[in-house]
Amino acid sequence: MRTFQGRVVAEGTVTAPAVVSHSGLNTLASFQKALQFGDKKASCGDQNNPELYGKAMAGKALCLPRTIGSTTGGLVLYCACSMHRQPACMLFSEPIDSLAAAGAVLADVWLPEVSMPVVDSLGQDFLDYVRDGMLVTVRESGVIEVESYMGRR
Amino acid sequence: MYQTKIALTDEQRAILDGAQGETMAKVMETLVRYGELFGAEKMVPVTGKYNHLVTSFGLKALGSVYDLMDQLIEAGALSGQKFTADPRPLDSNVPSSFLQDLVFKKFMYSRQADYEKQLQKLGLLDANAFTCTCYLPEVGNIPQKGEVLSWAESSAVVYANSVLGARCNRNSGIIDLMGSVAGYVPCFGLLTDEGRRATWRVEVRTSKKPEAQLLGSAIGMKVMEDVPYIVGLDRWLGGRLDESARSYLKDFGAATASNGAVGLYHVEGITPEAVEQGDSLLAEGFRTYVIDDAELQRVYDSYPVIWKNREAQPRLCFMGCPHFSLDQLCDWTDRLEAALVAEGQRRVRIPTVFTASPGVIREFSDTARGAKLRYMGVVLSYICPLMYMNNPLSTRMPVITSSNKLRTYTSARYYTDEEILSILTKGGL
Numbered sequence: 001m002r003t004f005q006g007r008v009v010a011e012g013t014v015t016a017p018a019v020v021s022h023s024g025l026n027t028l029a030s031f032q033k034a035l036q037f038g039d040k041k042a043s044c045g046d047q048n049n050p051e052l053y054g055k056a057m058a059g060k061a062l063c064l065p066r067t068i069g070s071t072t073g074g075l076v077l078y079c080a081c082s083m084h085r086q087p088a089c090m091l092f093s094e095p096i097d098s099l100a101a102a103g104a105v106l107a108d109v110w111l112p113e114v115s116m117p118v119v120d121s122l123g124q125d126f127l128d129y130v131r132d133g134m135l136v137t138v139r140e141s142g143v144i145e146v147e148s149y150m151g152r153r
Numbered sequence: 154m155y156q157t158k159i160a161l162t163d164e165q166r167a168i169l170d171g172a173q174g175e176t177m178a179k180v181m182e183t184l185v186r187y188g189e190l191f192g193a194e195k196m197v198p199v200t201g202k203y204n205h206l207v208t209s210f211g212l213k214a215l216g217s218v219y220d221l222m223d224q225l226i227e228a229g230a231l232s233g234q235k236f237t238a239d240p241r242p243l244d245s246n247v248p249s250s251f252l253q254d255l256v257f258k259k260f261m262y263s264r265q266a267d268y269e270k271q272l273q274k275l276g277l278l279d280a281n282a283f284t285c286t287c288y289l290p291e292v293g294n295i296p297q298k299g300e301v302l303s304w305a306e307s308s309a310v311v312y313a314n315s316v317l318g319a320r321c322n323r324n325s326g327i328i329d330l331m332g333s334v335a336g337y338v339p340c341f342g343l344l345t346d347e348g349r350r351a352t353w354r355v356e357v358r359t360s361k362k363p364e365a366q367l368l369g370s371a372i373g374m375k376v377m378e379d380v381p382y383i384v385g386l387d388r389w390l391g392g393r394l395d396e397s398a399r400s401y402l403k404d405f406g407a408a409t410a411s412n413g414a415v416g417l418y419h420v421e422g423i424t425p426e427a428v429e430q431g432d433s434l435l436a437e438g439f440r441t442y443v444i445d446d447a448e449l450q451r452v453y454d455s456y457p458v459i460w461k462n463r464e465a466q467p468r469l470c471f472m473g474c475p476h477f478s479l480d481q482l483c484d485w486t487d488r489l490e491a492a493l494v495a496e497g498q499r500r501v502r503i504p505t506v507f508t509a510s511p512g513v514i515r516e517f518s519d520t521a522r523g524a525k526l527r528y529m530g531v532v533l534s535y536i537c538p539l540m541y542m543n544n545p546l547s548t549r550m551p552v553i554t555s556s557n558k559l560r561t562y563t564s565a566r567y568y569t570d571e572e573i574l575s576i577l578t579k580g581g582l
Contacts, residue, residue: 078221
């Protein structure tokens with residue numbers, strides 16, 4: 001197991017399997033299809049992100065550098081939360097961008113019944129280490145524990 | 154009650170503590186927490202006359218956004234400024250199939266009419282205030298230099314910051330509205346002098362005027378969210394910020410903002426802060442990016458074509474993302490006419506839609522060029538091409554464009570302006 005320290009953007013603790021995007025996540029392109037057509041797993045609909053395309057994001061520890069794309073990104077994330085199709089947590093290797101920050105804060109302030117811990121500034125090491133399916137635990141104070149792949153087997 | 158490290162005024166503190174009701178307190182908490190993440194030390198008043206919202210579409214999937222807006226309306230937490238909004242997603246003039254119509258109206262944008270009523274209650278400027286180019290004179294939402302804004306539409310933000318010298322961060326939808334409701338935005342990033350300094354020096358060394366959308370794409374992909382200071386472009390823009398240069402920078406900026414995340418650029422000798430401060434805008438330790446013909450070709454060649462059949466005949470051409478200016482509509486009409494005459498043709502060879510704001514369309518349609526464009530078979534529409542394309546049915550259509558923003562967010566295939574002209578008039582390259 002490896003531990004990483006980040007900054008808490010939205011509080012909470014959770015354990016979930018990782019799903020990883022090494023390139024920026026286009027929030028609108030990734031979530032729109034799932035929100036539009038009732039996909040409870042929130043399968044990624046962004047054809048320009050082959051690493052994530054078609055994979056479930058709901059209930060997963062979504063590990064990414066940052067979000068990119070349309071400035072509707074924050075409100076799309078907010079909608080995913082309100083429809084309970086949000087990732088279990090969002091873990092950013094870089095400092096959070098303004099669009100993802102908006103989504104995280106909007107969900108935290110306006111949807112108190114929804115939990116989606118968000119931690120940023122985890123560093124490139126985190127993104128280099130974590131793989132799809134690894135079990136990730138978000139602890140208090142921005143500590144992230146990642147179960148080693150071999151350990152999981 | 155939320156405790157913040159940001160130094161609030163008494164009035165701001167009172168709002169946060171609930172003096173204007175619970176909903177306003179949550180609006181202020183949202184803005185404060187958003188600002189804290191970026192190191193804001195204070196909240197500053199929004200000073201622009203009008204706001205501009207990115208959310209213009211009644212997309213069924215965004216139901217909770219409309220619920221949130223209802224909360225604001227019921228609590229009387231309305232926009233402190235009148236506002237314009239991004240383009241409408243539907244226009245019956247734009248070619249579409251029976252199935253597309255069904256999907257657009259019954260599934261995707263079934264909330265459009267209700268949402269527009271909400272916008273009117275919140276403070277929409279007028280019933281036709283829907284365009285991404287709100288800053289054009291025919292629309293009239295033109296911020297002054299130094300004014301603080303709470304906008305979100307990325308192409309409008311980068312234009313307002315760079316060409317007009319206003320101050321606005323790259324906000325998300327909803328945050329744009331909340332800044333206007335509270336009357337304050339957190340002071341960080343592009344609102345500060347330090348945040349407006351350039352960390353890249355971009356040297357344009359091309360042998361001809363670079364395609365705006367291609368140059369913007371190259372710079373956006375290189376600098377991402379950083380601020381570039383661009384030298385060597387002024388000579389291609391005639392050395393001054395006239396109408397033609399503004400149209401060029403509109404398209405250039407939209408490409409920097411969508412292919413990267415640029416919120417502000419400076420063009421030496423052209424944009425207001427670069428004219429005033431010159432290369433003193435460059436921050437210590439800036440990096441350099443040289444763009445020549447080969448680099449632009451490399452960028453063009455890197456664009457993926459995600460059509461199932463790369464050789465498919467285009468079924469639709471969208472031009473005007475961001476919406477065309479009046480100057481661009483006139484220019485394109487003249488170029489199309491000349492090219493069609495040269496080919497012995499009267500009408501464009503594939504269905505073609507030019508998009509512009511309702512204000513520009515009104516000005517243009519009654520002119521002789523307006524009649525010519527109709528005669529050549531081009532549809533003029535206020536639609537948002539992105540909203541048209543953003544569904545599985547349209548994704549399967551072979552659509553072409555010279556907009557790098559449309560290419561980036563949809564399956565539309567990019568061609569340069571000259572290539573588009575050839576396809577429209579000759580039927581191919």
